[in-house]
Amino acid sequence: MVILFVRLLHPEGNEFMSGRILDGKQIAAEIREEVGRDVAAFVAAGNPAPCLAAVLVGEDPASQVYVRNKARACEKAGIEGRTHRLAADCGQKHLMDLVAQLNADPSVNGILVQLPLPNPSGGPSYDERAVLDAVDPLKDVDAFSPINVGLLMQGRPRFLPCTPHGIVQLLARCDISVAGKQVCVVGRSDIVGKPMAMMLAQKDGTCGPAVANATVTLAHSRTEDLAAVCRTADCLIAAVGRPEMITADMVKPGAVVIDVGINRVGEKLVGDVAYDTVREVASAITPVPGGVGPLTIAMLLHNTLMAAKLQCAQS
Numbered sequence: 285m286v287i288l289f290v291r292l293l294h295p296e297g298n299e300f301m302s303g304r305i306l307d308g309k310q311i312a313a314e315i316r317e318e319v320g321r322d323v324a325a326f327v328a329a330g331n332p333a334p335c336l337a338a339v340l341v342g343e344d345p346a347s348q349v350y351v352r353n354k355a356r357a358c359e360k361a362g363i364e365g366r367t368h369r370l371a372a373d374c375g376q377k378h379l380m381d382l383v384a385q386l387n388a389d390p391s392v393n394g395i396l397v398q399l400p401l402p403n404p405s406g407g408p409s410y411d412e413r414a415v416l417d418a419v420d421p422l423k424d425v426d427a428f429s430p431i432n433v434g435l436l437m438q439g440r441p442r443f444l445p446c447t448p449h450g451i452v453q454l455l456a457r458c459d460i461s462v463a464g465k466q467v468c469v470v471g472r473s474d475i476v477g478k479p480m481a482m483m484l485a486q487k488d489g490t491c492g493p494a495v496a497n498a499t500v501t502l503a504h505s506r507t508e509d510l511a512a513v514c515r516t517a518d519c520l521i522a523a524v525g526r527p528e529m530i531t532a533d534m535v536k537p538g539a540v541v542i543d544v545g546i547n548r549v550g551e552k553l554v555g556d557v558a559y560d561t562v563r564e565v566a567s568a569i570t571p572v573p574g575g576v577g578p579l580t581i582a583m584l585l586h587n588t589l590m591a592a593k594l595q596c597a598q599s
């Protein structure tokens with residue numbers, strides 16, 4: 285892992301550090317290699333290669349990239365990746381039928397439905413919740429089904445949602461402990477914000493490596509004086525989907541800043557954090573691209589192998 289650690293002199297004379305860059309891409313590569321080795325051992329023990337079915341509805345360019353990258357990552361790790369492409373206007377029933385078919389197919393270990401589902405003008409709208417509810421919890425490698433969300437909530441998770449799990453791995457592998465510390469998660473989405481807050485507040489070891497026991501604040505668009513709330517955080521996790529919304533004045537000096545945002549601004553990809561200026565205040569920060577994003581895919585591979593092992597143990 286490349287760690288940049290540069291000492292600078294502030295124009296006003298205070299010495300401070302430019303934050304260490306947390307290289308998610310490198311850590312994701314390490315995890316993918318580990319999963320690849322575990323897959324090889326699983327297959328060498330006489331099991332079929334794990335199989336992940338990805339369902340892509342419509343032609344959203346970003347979703348196409350993510351699904352393609354997931355298929356490539358599967359292939360490299362020795363996992364069979366199957367992509368099911370449906371037209372944007374295929375309709376709820378068609379999509380539900382495909383999920384039911386994948387649930388029933390014993391050769392499929394993991395199922396994911398790429399989000400967001402399209403919302404074509406004049407076309408059918410989708411009940412996303414109903415689709416995610418329909419995925420067999422034992423194949424739910426995104427951990428979006430109510431059973432898996434409930435198990436996490438109760439502190440006995442089966443699968444961990446990929447992006448928050450990636451962040452936990454990143455912190456652990458960079459030797460950053462949040463135990464007893466103030467963590468502020470900005471954004472209350474079902475995919476990132478809510479499960480992230482839950483995972484960091486759990487007891488040690490509940491969610492993998494010992495990145496837990498934090499005192500968590502879950503902030504959102506209605507939080508009063510968001511800047512002041514953010515400034516209380518030793519670790520600030522931004523998952524709001526608004527380009528460069530977290531500015532340096534919202535960050536406590538020395539805080540660890542994790543940027544989950546991936547926003548396209550013209551040709552450029554930017555996070556939810558104003559990287560250049562926040563880096564001057566933070567002790568460590570994830571870049572965009574190359575931070576949290578790659579970890580999402582690495583943890584999906586991890587979950588797919590786990591699903592294959594679970595199903596193997598049950599048969």
Ligand SMILES: Nc1nc2c(c(=O)[nH]1)N[C@@H](CN(C=O)c1ccc(C(=O)N[C@@H](CCC(=O)O)C(=O)O)cc1)CN2
Nearest residue numbers: 350396397398399400426446573574575577578580581
């Ligand atoms: N079913 C799911 N849908 C979505 C999820 C998810 O976990 N499950 N998360 C996001 C999209 N996503 C994975 O699906 C994802 C997003 C970004 C990256 C990534 O590696 N980003 C790169 C930049 C890539 C680019 O050029 O766009 C980076 O940050 O370095 C991976 C996966 C929403 N939907």
